Amino acid sequence: MSKEEKSREKILMAARKEFLEKGFSGASLRRISKEAGVTTGSLYWHFKNKEELFEFIVGGHYDHIIKLYEEGVNRVFGMTPEEQKLFTGDVGKACMLEMLEYMYQYKTEFKILIDGAAGTRYENMIQQLTEAEIHATQRFIRHMRKLDFEGRRIRPELEHILVSSMFSGMLELISHDIPFETAGECAIGLHDYHNAGWMHLLNIPDKDIQAD
Amino acid sequence: MSKEEKSREKILMAARKEFLEKGFSGASLRRISKEAGVTTGSLYWHFKNKEELFEFIVGGHYDHIIKLYEEGVNRVFGMTPEEQKLFTGDVGKACMLEMLEYMYQYKTEFKILIDGAAGTRYENMIQQLTEAEIHATQRFIRHMRKLDFEGRRIRPELEHILVSSMFSGMLELISHDIPFETAGECAIGLHDYHNAGWMHLLNIPDKDIQAD
Amino acid sequence: MSKEEKSREKILMAARKEFLEKGFSGASLRRISKEAGVTTGSLYWHFKNKEELFEFIVGGHYDHIIKLYEEGVNRVFGMTPEEQKLFTGDVGKACMLEMLEYMYQYKTEFKILIDGAAGTRYENMIQQLTEAEIHATQRFIRHMRKLDFEGRRIRPELEHILVSSMFSGMLELISHDIPFETAGECAIGLHDYHNAGWMHLLNIPDKDIQAD
Amino acid sequence: MSKEEKSREKILMAARKEFLEKGFSGASLRRISKEAGVTTGSLYWHFKNKEELFEFIVGGHYDHIIKLYEEGVNRVFGMTPEEQKLFTGDVGKACMLEMLEYMYQYKTEFKILIDGAAGTRYENMIQQLTEAEIHATQRFIRHMRKLDFEGRRIRPELEHILVSSMFSGMLELISHDIPFETAGECAIGLHDYHNAGWMHLLNIPDKDIQAD
DNA sequence: GATGAATGAGCCTTCATTCAT
DNA sequence: TATGAATGAAGGCTCATTCAT
Numbered sequence: 001m002s003k004e005e006k007s008r009e010k011i012l013m014a015a016r017k018e019f020l021e022k023g024f025s026g027a028s029l030r031r032i033s034k035e036a037g038v039t040t041g042s043l044y045w046h047f048k049n050k051e052e053l054f055e056f057i058v059g060g061h062y063d064h065i066i067k068l069y070e071e072g073v074n075r076v077f078g079m080t081p082e083e084q085k086l087f088t089g090d091v092g093k094a095c096m097l098e099m100l101e102y103m104y105q106y107k108t109e110f111k112i113l114i115d116g117a118a119g120t121r122y123e124n125m126i127q128q129l130t131e132a133e134i135h136a137t138q139r140f141i142r143h144m145r146k147l148d149f150e151g152r153r154i155r156p157e158l159e160h161i162l163v164s165s166m167f168s169g170m171l172e173l174i175s176h177d178i179p180f181e182t183a184g185e186c187a188i189g190l191h192d193y194h195n196a197g198w199m200h201l202l203n204i205p206d207k208d209i210q211a212d
Numbered sequence: 213m214s215k216e217e218k219s220r221e222k223i224l225m226a227a228r229k230e231f232l233e234k235g236f237s238g239a240s241l242r243r244i245s246k247e248a249g250v251t252t253g254s255l256y257w258h259f260k261n262k263e264e265l266f267e268f269i270v271g272g273h274y275d276h277i278i279k280l281y282e283e284g285v286n287r288v289f290g291m292t293p294e295e296q297k298l299f300t301g302d303v304g305k306a307c308m309l310e311m312l313e314y315m316y317q318y319k320t321e322f323k324i325l326i327d328g329a330a331g332t333r334y335e336n337m338i339q340q341l342t343e344a345e346i347h348a349t350q351r352f353i354r355h356m357r358k359l360d361f362e363g364r365r366i367r368p369e370l371e372h373i374l375v376s377s378m379f380s381g382m383l384e385l386i387s388h389d390i391p392f393e394t395a396g397e398c399a400i401g402l403h404d405y406h407n408a409g410w411m412h413l414l415n416i417p418d419k420d421i422q423a424d
Numbered sequence: 425m426s427k428e429e430k431s432r433e434k435i436l437m438a439a440r441k442e443f444l445e446k447g448f449s450g451a452s453l454r455r456i457s458k459e460a461g462v463t464t465g466s467l468y469w470h471f472k473n474k475e476e477l478f479e480f481i482v483g484g485h486y487d488h489i490i491k492l493y494e495e496g497v498n499r500v501f502g503m504t505p506e507e508q509k510l511f512t513g514d515v516g517k518a519c520m521l522e523m524l525e526y527m528y529q530y531k532t533e534f535k536i537l538i539d540g541a542a543g544t545r546y547e548n549m550i551q552q553l554t555e556a557e558i559h560a561t562q563r564f565i566r567h568m569r570k571l572d573f574e575g576r577r578i579r580p581e582l583e584h585i586l587v588s589s590m591f592s593g594m595l596e597l598i599s600h601d602i603p604f605e606t607a608g609e610c611a612i613g614l615h616d617y618h619n620a621g622w623m624h625l626l627n628i629p630d631k632d633i634q635a636d
Numbered sequence: 637m638s639k640e641e642k643s644r645e646k647i648l649m650a651a652r653k654e655f656l657e658k659g660f661s662g663a664s665l666r667r668i669s670k671e672a673g674v675t676t677g678s679l680y681w682h683f684k685n686k687e688e689l690f691e692f693i694v695g696g697h698y699d700h701i702i703k704l705y706e707e708g709v710n711r712v713f714g715m716t717p718e719e720q721k722l723f724t725g726d727v728g729k730a731c732m733l734e735m736l737e738y739m740y741q742y743k744t745e746f747k748i749l750i751d752g753a754a755g756t757r758y759e760n761m762i763q764q765l766t767e768a769e770i771h772a773t774q775r776f777i778r779h780m781r782k783l784d785f786e787g788r789r790i791r792p793e794l795e796h797i798l799v800s801s802m803f804s805g806m807l808e809l810i811s812h813d814i815p816f817e818t819a820g821e822c823a824i825g826l827h828d829y830h831n832a833g834w835m836h837l838l839n840i841p842d843k844d845i846q847a848d
Numbered sequence: 849g850a851t852g853a854a855t856g857a858g859c860c861t862t863c864a865t866t867c868a869t
Numbered sequence: 870t871a872t873g874a875a876t877g878a879a880g881g882c883t884c885a886t887t888c889a890t
Binding site for chain 2 (some may be wrong): 023025039113118119154156157158160161164165166168169170172173176178182183185186189190192193194195196197199200201202
C-alpha cells in the first residue's frame with residue numbers, strides 16, 4: 001500500500017469512528033485529522049470537504065442497499081403469476097436477509113447512515129427505501145386484484161407509514177447492536193409480522209399467500 | 213399581554229421555528245434572539261440556557277404523551293378478562309387516537325421531538341414508549357397464555373423492534389404532515405395492521421381476539 | 425429595622441460572602457442580588473454601583489485600621505525621650521494588638537481587603553500602612569541618632585520592603601484563619617522578631633532597647 | 637525567524653503585556669490577539685487555551701525558582717556541622733541572590749506570578765516557597781538544639797508567617813521595580829534582618845552564629 | 849423604595865476551510 | 870503529496886448597568 005493510500009485509509013478509519021460517535025454535523029475534521037495522525041491539509045487533499053468525506057464513507061453502501069432492494073423486487077416481478085403466488089414471500093425474505101447481511105458487513109457505515117446522517121442528503125434512507133417499496137407494493141396489489149383478491153383500498157399515506165415502519169424495525173436491529181444470527185431470526189419474524197399485517201389489511205386470508 | 217410576556221412569546225415562537233428547522237444542536241440562540249427581535253441577554257433572562265429553552269418547549273408535551281400512553285395501558289388492565297377479550301383492541305385504538313390528537317394539537321413541538329431532539333434527553337421518545345409498551349405487551353402475552361392460547365415464544369429483541377416500528381409509523385404521520393383526518397384513519401389502519409401482525413406471530417386465530 | 429434597612433442588610437451580607445469568595449472583580453452583582461433575595465434594581469437603589477458596594481463594605485474598616493496605626497505612632501511621639509526609650513516597644517506591641525483585635529472583629533472584611541481587593545483602590549492596604557510606618561520609622565531613626573546611637577544608613581527601598589514584609593506577616597494571620605488567641609501570641613512574636621531585625625540592622629545592641 | 641515563530645512571539649509578547657496589566661483572569665484573549673496582530677484562531681493554534689498560554693509564559697520560571705531555592709537548602713544540609721556553623725548564612729545569602737538574579741532576568745514573568753496569578757495554580761508561589769523553607773528551618777532548629785543552643789519553642793503558625801513575610805519582602809523588590817543593583821543590596825539587608833529576627837526569637841546570641 | 853426585564857458588549861472557545869511552502 | 874499556520878465567523882453564555890413601571 002502506497003504512502004498515499006495509507007494516509008487515506010487512516011483518515012477514513014478515523015472519520016468512520018468520528019461520524020459514528022458524533023454524526024455528520026457533530027463531527028470535527030480537526031479531530032479526525034488528529035486521530036488519523038494527519039494534517040488537515042492532507043485531509044483536504046484527499047477529500048474536497050466534510051461532505052465529500054462523508055459521502056465517500058457511506059455513499060456507496062447507501063446506493064448498494066437501495067440496489068439490493070430493487071433487485072429483490074425485480075426478482076418477484078420477473079416471475080410468472082403462479083410462481084409469484086408461491087414464492088413472493090420467500091423472495092421477500094431472501095431479499096431482506098441479503099440486505100441485512102450486507103448491512104452487518106458494513107455495520108459502522110450503516111449505523112452512521114441510520115443515526116448520524118442528519119444534515120446530509122443521506123438522512124432519509126428509510127424514505128428512499130420506502131418509496132421504492134411503495135412502487136413494488138402497488139404493483140403487487142394491482143396484481144392481487146387481478147387475481148380476484150379484491151382487497152380493501154389502502155390510503156397511500158397509510159401505505160407509506162406501514163412500509164417505512166417496517167424498514168425502521170429492520171434498521172433498529174443494526175443500531176441496537178443485535179448480533180447477526182439473532183438479527184436474522186428477528187428479520188424473518190419482522191417479515192412474517194408485516195406480511196400478516198398486509199394480508200389482514202388487504203383482507204386476504206392468511207393461508208392463501210403465506211403458509212410457513 | 214404584558215411586555216414581558218410578549219418578549220417571552222416572541223422568543224418561544226422564534227425558538228420553535230429554529231429548533232424545527234435545525235434541531236437542538238444546530239439551533240443558534242443568536243439567530244433565535246434576532247428573529248425574536250430581542251437581545252441574547254433578554255433570552256437568557258427568560259431561559260437559563262439552550263437546554264432549558266428546549267425543555268420548556270417540548271418537555272411538557274413529551275411527558276404528556278408518555279402519560280397518555282400509560283393511561284391507555286392501565287385502562288386495559290383495569291378490565292375483567294371478559295372485557296379485555298372484547299375491548300382491548302378498542303381501547304388500544306382509542307388510546308392511539310388520543311395520543312395522535314394531542315400530538316396534532318402540538319404539531320410543531322412533536323416534530324421537534326421526533327426529528328430535532330438529538331443531543332437532548334428527549335432524543336429517545338420512541339424507545340421510551342417502546343419500553344413502556346413492552347411491559348404491557350408482556351402482561352398481555354402472559355394473560356393470553358393463561359387463557360390457553362399457547363402462542364409462540366418471541367425473542368425480546370424481535371418484540372422490541374416490532375413495537376418500536378409501530379411507534380415509528382405513528383410518528384411518521386406527524387413528521388410527514390399528513391392532515392389530521394387522514395392521520396386518524398391511518399392510525400386505525402396502523403393499529404389493525406400491527407394487531408394482525410401480533411396475532412399471527414403469537415399464533416392466535418384472527419377472529420378470536422380481534423374482530424373488527 | 426425598617427424594610428429598607430432589612431434589604432440593605434441582606435444585600436451587604438450576600439455581598440460580603442461573594443466578595444470573600446470571588447474577590448472584587450470576580451464577584452457578580454447578579455449572584456449577590458439572588459443570594460440576598462433582592463432584585464438588581466434594588467441593589468442599585470441602595471448602592472450606586474459595584475465599586476460603591478465594595479467600598480461600603482470595606483472602606484470604613486480600611487480607614488479605621490490606618491487610623492489605628494497612626495494613633496499608635498503618635499502615642500510614641502507624644503512621649504518624652506526617656507519614656508520613648510522605655511516604652512516604644514510596648515506601645516508598638518499594643519498598637520499592633522489593637523489593630524489585630526479590630527481586624528479579627530471584622531474578619532470577613534479584612535480577608536476581602538487582603539485577598540479580594542485587586543482592581544479597587546484598596547488593593548494596596550499594605551503599601552499604605554507601609555508608607556505610614558516609613559515616616560514614623562524615619563522619625564524614630566533620626567531620634568536614635570540624636571541619642572548617639574549612630575546606626576547604619578538604611579536604603580529607603582530596603583526600609584520599604586522590611587516594613588511591608590512585617591505587615592504581610594501580620595495580615596497572613598487573618599487570611600490563614602489563625603484563631604485569635606494564637607494570633608495574638610504570633611503577633612507579639614512577629615513584633616519581637618522584626619524589632620530584633622531592626623536593632624541588628626541599625627547596629628543597636630539588643631539589651632538597650634528591647635529587653636523582654 | 638520563521639513566520640510561525642514570529643506569530644508565536646508576537647502572541648507571547650502581547651500576552652505578557654496583557655497578563656502583566658490585567659492578571660490572568662482579567663486578561664482578554666481577544667485583546668491579546670488584536671495586540672499581536674493575529675486572529676483568535678491563530679492564538680488557539682499556538683496555545684490550547686488561556687491557561688496553557690499563561691503556563692507557557694510563567695510555568696517554567698515558577699518551577700525554576702522553586703528549584704533554585706531547594707538547591708540552596710540542599711547545599712546547606714550537605715555540609716558538616718562545622719561548615720554549617722560557619723557558612724549557613726553565606727549560603728543562604730548566595731541562594732537568595734541567585735533567585736533574585738533569575739527573577740530579574742524574567743522580571744515581567746515574575747511580576748505576573750506575584751500579582752497576576754490569582755485563579756491559576758501558580759497563585760501561591762509564596763506559600764510554596766514558605767512550606768519548603770519551613771522544612772529546612774525545622775531541620776536547622778533541630779540541629780541547633782543538638783548543639784545545645786536550647787532556643788525557645790516557636791509556634792508553627794508564627795514560623796509560617798515569619799517565613800512567608802520574608803519571601804513577601806523579597807518579591808516586593810521585583811513588583812516595585814527596584815533596580816537590580818539596589819535590589820541585591822536590599823536582599824542582603826533583608827537576609828541579615830530576618831536572620832537577626834530568628835536568632836533573637838530562638839534566643840541564640842548574635843555573635844555565635846552570625847558575625848558580619 | 850423596589851421590581852425585573854432589557855441592553856449590548858464582552859467572555860473563551862471551536863469550526864470548516866484555505867494556501868503558501 | 871503533504872504540511873500546518875492562519876482565517877474569520879460563529880458558538881453558548883455572563884456581565885454591570887439602566888429604566889419604565
